Amino acid sequence: MARGNERWETLGSRVLLECPIFTVAGRRSAGPHGKEADFITLDAPDWAVVVPVLEAGGVRSLLAVRQYRHGSGEVSVEFPGGVVEPGEDPAAAAARELLEETGYRAARIVPIGDCSPNPAFMRNRFRVFVAEGLNRASEQSLDEHELIDVECLPEDEVLAAVGTPPWSHALMVAAAWYYVRWRALRPA
Secondary structure (H helix, E strand, C coil): CCCCCCCCEEEEEEEEEECCCCEEEEEEEECCCCCEEEEEEEECCCEEEEEEEEEECCEEEEEEEEEEECCCCEEEEECCEEECCCCCCHHHHHHHHHHHHHCEEEEEEEEEEEECCCCCCECCCEEEEEEEEEEECCCCCCCCCCCCEEEEEEHHHHHHHCCCCCCCCHHHHHHHHHHHHHHHHCCC
16 A cells, blocks of 8 residues: 555654754654654755846846865856845846846846655755846855856757766756756746
8 A cells, every 4th residue: 555645643753963054953753654763864054046037139148156065076067046144035146146246237037937856855945946037236246155157158058068068967957958948838
């Protein structure tokens, strides 16, 4: 008898490790099959990413940021994004990250996707937006250890490169997919 669509009940939880960007928790849960087990979850903040679209002379380009990523030990090319601060609206976080990382402000920030990065053990959401009507508003306003280069790349080149280094960040692949779907569903 399948029970994969039934919820488990959390019996208790405790913090195992607190780090600046996430908390590791141990959870004791009871399943619909009558058994209990211990699970580990990663409590991380929600993340907002924005696909910035620049259109000029009938050519559509996307803004990207190039930066070193310590987890992979590689330089990654990505869409601008970052943590949604506690109490912050995800769209406002996307707009803030766009401005901080690129110096561009958008006339419109449109939600195009929302998913769980890894529901097996992570308890956060990944929110994806598209930014239209871009205008250069300022210089970058980066955190102390952010070293980011901004690139304006033709849309077709970006979409052809997604999924291969340096465009291999899994969340950016998801963001590109949401963008392609949004473009296909958008009224002409």
